[in-house]
Amino acid sequence: MTTTRPDPLPSWKDGEAKSAIIDFVERVTSKGSAGFMSPAERIATFDNDGTLWCEQPMQVQVFFLIDRVKELAAKDPAMKGRQPFKALLERDLKTLQGLGKQGLLELGFATHAGMTEEEFGHIAQRWLATAKHPKFQRPYTDLVYVPMQELLAYLRSNGFKTFIVSGGSIEFMRPWAEKAYGIPPEQVIGSQQDVKFELKDGKPVLTRAPKIAFVDDGPGKPVGIYRSIGKRPILAFGNSDGDWQMFQVTAAGDGPRFVGIVHHTDAEREFSYDRASRVGKLDKAWDDAVAKGWTIVDMKADWKRIFPWEP
Amino acid sequence: MTTTRPDPLPSWKDGEAKSAIIDFVERVTSKGSAGFMSPAERIATFDNDGTLWCEQPMQVQVFFLIDRVKELAAKDPAMKGRQPFKALLERDLKTLQGLGKQGLLELGFATHAGMTEEEFGHIAQRWLATAKHPKFQRPYTDLVYVPMQELLAYLRSNGFKTFIVSGGSIEFMRPWAEKAYGIPPEQVIGSQQDVKFELKDGKPVLTRAPKIAFVDDGPGKPVGIYRSIGKRPILAFGNSDGDWQMFQVTAAGDGPRFVGIVHHTDAEREFSYDRASRVGKLDKAWDDAVAKGWTIVDMKADWKRIFPWEP
Numbered sequence: 219m220t221t222t223r224p225d226p227l228p229s230w231k232d233g234e235a236k237s238a239i240i241d242f243v244e245r246v247t248s249k250g251s252a253g254f255m256s257p258a259e260r261i262a263t264f265d266n267d268g269t270l271w272c273e274q275p276m277q278v279q280v281f282f283l284i285d286r287v288k289e290l291a292a293k294d295p296a297m298k299g300r301q302p303f304k305a306l307l308e309r310d311l312k313t314l315q316g317l318g319k320q321g322l323l324e325l326g327f328a329t330h331a332g333m334t335e336e337e338f339g340h341i342a343q344r345w346l347a348t349a350k351h352p353k354f355q356r357p358y359t360d361l362v363y364v365p366m367q368e369l370l371a372y373l374r375s376n377g378f379k380t381f382i383v384s385g386g387s388i389e390f391m392r393p394w395a396e397k398a399y400g401i402p403p404e405q406v407i408g409s410q411q412d413v414k415f416e417l418k419d420g421k422p423v424l425t426r427a428p429k430i431a432f433v434d435d436g437p438g439k440p441v442g443i444y445r446s447i448g449k450r451p452i453l454a455f456g457n458s459d460g461d462w463q464m465f466q467v468t469a470a471g472d473g474p475r476f477v478g479i480v481h482h483t484d485a486e487r488e489f490s491y492d493r494a495s496r497v498g499k500l501d502k503a504w505d506d507a508v509a510k511g512w513t514i515v516d517m518k519a520d521w522k523r524i525f526p527w528e529p
Numbered sequence: 530m531t532t533t534r535p536d537p538l539p540s541w542k543d544g545e546a547k548s549a550i551i552d553f554v555e556r557v558t559s560k561g562s563a564g565f566m567s568p569a570e571r572i573a574t575f576d577n578d579g580t581l582w583c584e585q586p587m588q589v590q591v592f593f594l595i596d597r598v599k600e601l602a603a604k605d606p607a608m609k610g611r612q613p614f615k616a617l618l619e620r621d622l623k624t625l626q627g628l629g630k631q632g633l634l635e636l637g638f639a640t641h642a643g644m645t646e647e648e649f650g651h652i653a654q655r656w657l658a659t660a661k662h663p664k665f666q667r668p669y670t671d672l673v674y675v676p677m678q679e680l681l682a683y684l685r686s687n688g689f690k691t692f693i694v695s696g697g698s699i700e701f702m703r704p705w706a707e708k709a710y711g712i713p714p715e716q717v718i719g720s721q722q723d724v725k726f727e728l729k730d731g732k733p734v735l736t737r738a739p740k741i742a743f744v745d746d747g748p749g750k751p752v753g754i755y756r757s758i759g760k761r762p763i764l765a766f767g768n769s770d771g772d773w774q775m776f777q778v779t780a781a782g783d784g785p786r787f788v789g790i791v792h793h794t795d796a797e798r799e800f801s802y803d804r805a806s807r808v809g810k811l812d813k814a815w816d817d818a819v820a821k822g823w824t825i826v827d828m829k830a831d832w833k834r835i836f837p838w839e840p
Contacts, residue, residue, distance in 0.1 A: 258707075258713060388756070388759060389759075392759045402569060403759030403760055404690070404757065404759060404760065410756060413752055414748075414752075415748035415749075415751045415774055415778075417777075421781060422777040422778045424751060424752065424755055431756075437725075437726035438726075440735060441724055441726060444646060444724060444735055445757075446757055447715045448715060448717065449714055449715065467733045470732060470733050
């Protein structure tokens with residue numbers, strides 16, 4: 219880089235991916251350039267699991283569910299013999315992966331039905347404060363990708379509004395997304411449990427119903443973006459086929475567009491997976507990215523540092 | 530007012546309502562005061578119909594629907610004899626009011642099923658550019674309340690984030706809410722038609738399905754706020770029982786809270802209605818406001834000016 223300004227993406231190695239990002243941002247923010255976009259148009263959407271933090275060997279929310287079912291089974295031992303709880307309690311990842319995202323969401327929502335949103339929030343926050351990732355033996359909220367944190371901050375400093383658009387459920391992400399990514403609750407879009415307004419001892423509460431209201435994954439992502447943003451993103455980042463429709467919608471707009479894919483290539487520092495993976499499978503979106511010239515970020519080659527604890 | 534700063538609410542007469550608003554804003558923004566709230570907590574939610582613009586003799590979206598059905602009936606004359614289209618075409622307001630908000634939404638959604646969001650947006654914008662209100666003979670987008678525009682701007686200049694939380698449908702409000710109120714599409718929460726992601730001639734589109742996805746009215750408003758904001762508002766403004774649950778949720782939070790109700794008392798400059806009205810009925814929320822000391826704005830007494838065209 220020949221610029222004298224400080225490097226906005228210090229954890230990114232110089233290379234095609236980094237240049238493509240910086241070129242795009244400079245293009246859409248240069249007044250008078252053909253590609254200039256007003257700040258109101260600078261909408262950037264990010265998948266969460268596998269794009270902003272680690273999603274292997276299973277999404278963090280699944281580990282949360284395992285521990286929750288353990289707690290509940292201590293009070294109701296019959297659960298231990300019943301599927302899918304049995305698979306959860308035995309950390310039978312293959313069976314769990316076979317349920318798919320929707321099946322896992324349904325299971326999580328059923329497990330937490332009847333409680334208020336506030337109660338659920340406390341339980342999730344307590345768990346996140348103490349639980350540890352099986353490989354890294356660190357709190358899950360440490361498993362955020364530093365290069366992506368830098369990218370989010372860089373975009374915001376250039377007038378972008380950054381959103382999470384995740385298959386995970388909103389109330390599981392919102393308590394920590396602001397601290398981890400600088401993204402406030404009102405910019406976290408995700409899957410949703412049905413909730414009902416009630417008065418409980420005269421106090422208005424939202425109670426969780428045992429029903430999915432919305433699955434923000436795959437073809438659901440453009441719907442979630444439409445519902446909560448109402449504008450087409452000009453930049454989208456994801457890592458799997460669950461983001462493919464979000465990529466398509468982003469790329470289909472007029473003017474400059476940026477689609478980025480985090481490719482998990484670093485088995486040593488993180489995990490290595492793509493086409494054959496059940497969690498975070500990257501197959502069709504990859505082919506499309508190659509055909510359309512979208513930016514593929516090679517974690518091993520493009521990132522100097524992945525996690526915050528690395529030197 | 531003894532302050533030397535310019536009056537932030539020049540269209541409001543000095544009085545209890547204006548003082549209550551200014552006192553609240555000064556209290557939550559004064560660093561070191563017991564009531565100080567950080568900018569992230571300064572969430573303000575506003576009903577739209579009857580709170581930010583005129584909703585009589587029917588909500589604007591109903592007039593839109595009448596004109597749309599007229600267009601469609603010109604191509605399919607059999608519609609003219611069928612209810613509820615007959616009532617629409619004959620501007621039989623009593624029958625229409627009897628359908629309730631959900632019934633009217635369903636009718637609107639059925640009428641526009643099958644088209645893409647983009648196509649619907651063009652139709653709505655075209656209509657708003659030409660249609661005129663039956664009493665005022667002006668474009669509907671002229672029927673915004675100047676004192677409320679001032680209030681929105683005043684709140685934003687004090688670090689508040691302003692949201693619309695309306696029973697109307699999002700795609701009908703978003704095209705003009707930013708110009709009229711300074712509220713961008715991503716801060717417009719409302720009722721929603723079910724939409725489906727599809728590829729149409731290789732182009733990704735969202736197609737409107739003939740089904741309601743969400744009714745953002747009454748007990749739906751706290752749900753809409755939860756889904757799209759994820760924080761409890763510290764200020765809410767509305768004008769009818771459809772806002773009552775939003776008021777309750779707002780008032781139930783810790784720290785300073787402001788609940789405001791626009792009371793339609795000016796039959797000459799606008800309309801006069803409350804407990805007995807089918808559109809914008811204000812009854813239970815009014816009783817609750819009196820009991821709890823919420824702020825009731827008397828349009829006739831408290832507003833010097835209502836509409837932008839007034840001197």
